[in-house]
Amino acid sequence: MTFAALLAAFACVAGAPHPARAADDTAVTHHSVTVGGKPIAYTAKAGTLALRNAEGDEIARVFSVAYTLDGADPRTRPVTFVWNGGPGSSSMWLHLGSYGPLRVDAPSNGTVPAPNTPLVPNADSLIDTTDLVFVDAVGTGFSQITGKGTAETFFGVDEDAGAFDNFIRTWATANDRWSSPAFLFGESYGTTRAANVVNLLQKHGMAVRGVILVSSVLDYNALDNGQGLGEDYGNIAFLPTEAAVAWYHHALPANPPDLPRFVDQVRRFALGPYADALARGDAIDAPARRAIVAKLHEYTGLDDAYIDRADLRIEPARFEQVLLQRSGVQTGRLDGRYRGPAIDRTSDSATYDPASDDLLTDAFVGAANGYLRDDLGYKTDRTYYGTNYPVVGRHWKFRRSRSALAPNVAGDLREALIKNPYLRVFAANGYYDLATPFFGTEYTLHHLDLDPGLRTHIEYGFYPSGHMIYLNDESRRALKSDLARFYREAAGR
Numbered sequence: 001m002t003f004a005a006l007l008a009a010f011a012c013v014a015g016a017p018h019p020a021r022a023a024d025d026t027a028v029t030h031h032s033v034t035v036g037g038k039p040i041a042y043t044a045k046a047g048t049l050a051l052r053n054a055e056g057d058e059i060a061r062v063f064s065v066a067y068t069l070d071g072a073d074p075r076t077r078p079v080t081f082v083w084n085g086g087p088g089s090s091s092m093w094l095h096l097g098s099y100g101p102l103r104v105d106a107p108s109n110g111t112v113p114a115p116n117t118p119l120v121p122n123a124d125s126l127i128d129t130t131d132l133v134f135v136d137a138v139g140t141g142f143s144q145i146t147g148k149g150t151a152e153t154f155f156g157v158d159e160d161a162g163a164f165d166n167f168i169r170t171w172a173t174a175n176d177r178w179s180s181p182a183f184l185f186g187e188s189y190g191t192t193r194a195a196n197v198v199n200l201l202q203k204h205g206m207a208v209r210g211v212i213l214v215s216s217v218l219d220y221n222a223l224d225n226g227q228g229l230g231e232d233y234g235n236i237a238f239l240p241t242e243a244a245v246a247w248y249h250h251a252l253p254a255n256p257p258d259l260p261r262f263v264d265q266v267r268r269f270a271l272g273p274y275a276d277a278l279a280r281g282d283a284i285d286a287p288a289r290r291a292i293v294a295k296l297h298e299y300t301g302l303d304d305a306y307i308d309r310a311d312l313r314i315e316p317a318r319f320e321q322v323l324l325q326r327s328g329v330q331t332g333r334l335d336g337r338y339r340g341p342a343i344d345r346t347s348d349s350a351t352y353d354p355a356s357d358d359l360l361t362d363a364f365v366g367a368a369n370g371y372l373r374d375d376l377g378y379k380t381d382r383t384y385y386g387t388n389y390p391v392v393g394r395h396w397k398f399r400r401s402r403s404a405l406a407p408n409v410a411g412d413l414r415e416a417l418i419k420n421p422y423l424r425v426f427a428a429n430g431y432y433d434l435a436t437p438f439f440g441t442e443y444t445l446h447h448l449d450l451d452p453g454l455r456t457h458i459e460y461g462f463y464p465s466g467h468m469i470y471l472n473d474e475s476r477r478a479l480k481s482d483l484a485r486f487y488r489e490a491a492g493r
Contacts, residue, residue: 059149063142085189088392090141110337156397161196210490222440237440245336251301335466
């Protein structure tokens with residue numbers, strides 16, 4: 001299909017206004033959930049909000065679901081804007097997996113859910129701490145291009161951030177929430193968006209109290225992007241995660257008993273001897289190379305001969321395929337705890353991701369389509385698009401304005417922190433995330449060139465889970481506890 005045909009299809013799927021929808025399509029319902037042993041009464045508002053350009057023309061309708069605590073004072077009640085990433089993903093993963101009032105009852109042990117997995121009350125919801133607004137990016141969920149909007153208006157790093165900045169300020173005006181302590185909560189590419197949006201909001205008159213980054217990607221150079229020869233940042237960033245995944249599957253020559261302590265050892269090795277060896281390239285001498293190979297075997301469990309053939313560089317997709325190859329299975333990418341039969345046992349790299357298997361996606365998409373209609377009363381004959389990668393993702397403009405480099409929003413976050421001395425950041429990381437490695441996040445945030453007083457404004461959390469930290473019960477509860485404390489401190493209470 002040509003690009004023009006794809007855009008035409010997008011106009012039908014997620015662009016043109018649907019004739020069955022009225023301009024004011026908000027559905028309001030009232031509910032209660034027990035969190036921390038206490039019943040919480042809240043109101044849910046599901047609907048679309050018009051975005052307009054500088055000339056006042058409508059360019060999109062953005063779908064969101066807002067949960068607000070009944071009886072709270074909006075002047076002091078925090079409000080958190082929550083989204084996933086992709087690009088091309090709706091907010092359904094965080095909405096129905098993490099801290100909304102209900103969640104998909106997915107298994108906690110790294111196995112995929114059965115078809116028609118139900119929604120259950122979420123005892124770990126953040127509704128006891130903050131109002132929540134789950135926002136679907138244009139082209140996902142029920143959000144769509146309208147009026148004078150075009151794909152080029154939204155499908156890019158800075159274009160997308162501008163749309164979310166527009167939405168948040170418009171929503172705050174429509175709901176009289178400008179005085180509320182504002183927080184941003186993004187996952188994966190949603191962290192790229194959050195770092196960009198927080199800076200835009202503050203430039204446009206809305207100070208933000210806190211930014212929550214879950215499974216961060218602030219600098220794309222830290223990812224597995226097929227880097228060229230001599231570009232070893234990604235190899236260093238992924239090594240501690242690969243070690244953690246090998247530890248989880250008991251694939252190491254000797255599994256240490258303490259994961260955090262083991263990971264600390266690998267961090268030091270990655271920044272020290274390993275980084276030095278990679279920097280030396282072909283100039284490394286034979287004894288030093290053998291020592292690095294031996295350490296990589298100790299930390300990853302891979303054969304010495306394989307590590308040597310790989311020139312000391314263990315690409316994540318190959319690691320996922322090779323780690324458990326003798327058993328005929330591969331690990332997950334989004335979550336290394338997951339495992340599944342290798343489709344091609346002769347392949348040198350993983351050919352699919354057991355951690356984002358169709359069953360996991362189907363469980364969330366099915367739950368979202370039923371919940372939004374039946375529980376929240378949002379009636380439409382349109383399909384809720386949990387993901388829309390074929391249109392949004394494939395045609396995303398990753399290059400930022402005036403830049404030919406890989407996307408990097410660390411500078412945006414740095415500027416926001418410097419200009420707003422009250423801003424706090426919490427970076428949550430899964431040890432087993434082979435998509436956005438925790439060590440890459442640490443490296444990026446440790447290189448913001450902040451004054452010592454501002455460095456303490458960035459906090460970290462590490463959890464025994466993967467990219468979607470909340471799919472592990474222990475991790476979801478631990479992160480909730482950390483976030484409750486973070487909100488108290490960031491909101492000045």
